[in-house]
Amino acid sequence: MMLLHYGNVIPFNWNTRGFRCFYCGKEMRDCESLKEHTTTSHKKVDLETFIPQRIISKDVPVKIDITQLGCTFCDKSIANIEDLKAHIVAVHGEEYDETAGVCVFPFLLNKEMFHCVLCDEEYDNFTTLVGHMYKKHMEQAYMCQVCGQSYTDKIRLKRHISKSHVGPRCKICGKKFEAFHHVEKHKKMVHGIHKTVECDLCSTSFMNQYRLKVHMGKVHNVEKYRLKCEHCPKICTTKGAMMLHVQSLHSETRFECDICEYKTGIKWMLKLHRRKHFGEKNYVCSMCDRRFGRSSNLRAHMKVHTGNFGRVCRWCRYGFIDFESLDKHEKESHLDNLNR
Incomplete structure (x- = not known):
């Protein structure tokens, strides 16, 4: 918080979609818009109140722009973050906790070219620069490729990914599930929302696309959903059903029942057939x-x-x-x- 309080820096958020204002979350088309918005819309921010609400974990360093780094209290130009820390301690009598670890990630934001603050490398887009800094200079910093948040070690990164991004979520209440069909069941049971697809010809509703395709082929004789077998007169309404039919009756690979003359090209169908003999x-x-x-x-x-x-x-x-x-x-x- 002291770096934001004393330093002429611009904090920001970033993910693969672009830049976002650190204070209000507004999305920006480029870094120049970000800097202009922050300096004009957030000149006075109560950091003592805002920071505890904004920083929910010390494991997530704040990204800051240090293009015009200096002390806002004495208008002194500062070369780098380390010099700013020393200036805050020596001139303004503050105590800086060095044990806090990586608190900020410094960047030089420029619309034309992005320069690395730690070496002479430069890139034409911010995404590549971030990848370079994390790979070459910040060995203890790990970034989530989904949302752009950074962590000081792999354990915290994995915990974040597992908690925030693994598995589909209900868009209504945010609850997370292991599979999408569990989400649909949850929506129906908890929120009373039924996922249906409607026939354009008769307005009949179905639970999924497969049932709709079967309906279109059988009821409305839509040619697209009436697939004719190349080997016999059989008509199927879906490619899956036709594939099953061909494998079962017209495949060269044959599985034969040892009790009757039944033959099939699918092993599991022979298993189902045998149940008829044994009464399963x-x-x-x-x-x-x-x-x-x-x-x-x-x-x-x-x-x-x-x-x-x-x-x-x-x-x-x-x-x-x-x-x-x-x-x-x-x-x-x-x-x-x-x-x-």
């Missing part, structure tokens, strides 16, 4: 206790009870009429698995 039906309807060998068959069966496709528990394979019932079941019966 692990998917159970929670409404009528009817059992199925495939989760897809159970979901289709749930339509009998609800008119909508059901949901299947990933752990016990019981079926439920909707997300709400499944979620309640998982929290009551499989809480340990959810917390892993």
Whole structure:
């Protein structure tokens, strides 16, 4: 704080999108706009009040421009940050805590060319200069490539990345999740927001693009979503379904059932087929206790009870009429698995 109080420096923030004002966060198109804005809009700042609110961690050094470095109290020109520290102590009687570590990162901001303050290297863009300084001169400074914040060691940087950037977040409440489909489920359960896509021809809504494509092909006969097999008259509505069909029936690689004459080009489909012989039906309807060998068959069966496709528990394979019932079941019966 003393460097900002006594020094004729301009603090700023930066990430890959550009410069931002240290005091109000306004984004700037270039460094000259940044300096003009800061000197005209933030001439008087109560640093004792502002700094504790702004600096939430001592591990994040403040970036400052020292193009016209000097003491604001005695109008004395200063050569570098170290001389400014010495001047503050000797002339103004302040005590400077040298054990605080790296508090500021000094830069010479120039619109035409960016010069390194520690060597003779110069660059035509600030991003390259930052990379040079962190790599060549600041061995104990590590920068987050996502947001531009800097840290004094790798442990703190990794902690920041893990806390702030790993995993998708809910845009409404900021909660972080391991996968995007968990975010969508959270939005539906907590915020009541259902992600749907609508058919342009009949305004029917679907939960995802895949269901919409199937609908367009089957109901409206849209040629784009009616793919004809090159080997037989089979029509599929998606490329994935067609690929599965070709691999299953027309692939040169064949997997044969040792009980009947069934053949397929997909190994896992042979495994599903064998369940018919051994009566393996692990998917159970929670409404009528009817059992199925495939989760897809159970979901289709749930339509009998609800008119909508059901949901299947990933752990016990019981079926439920909707997300709400499944979620309640998982929290009551499989809480340990959810917390892993």
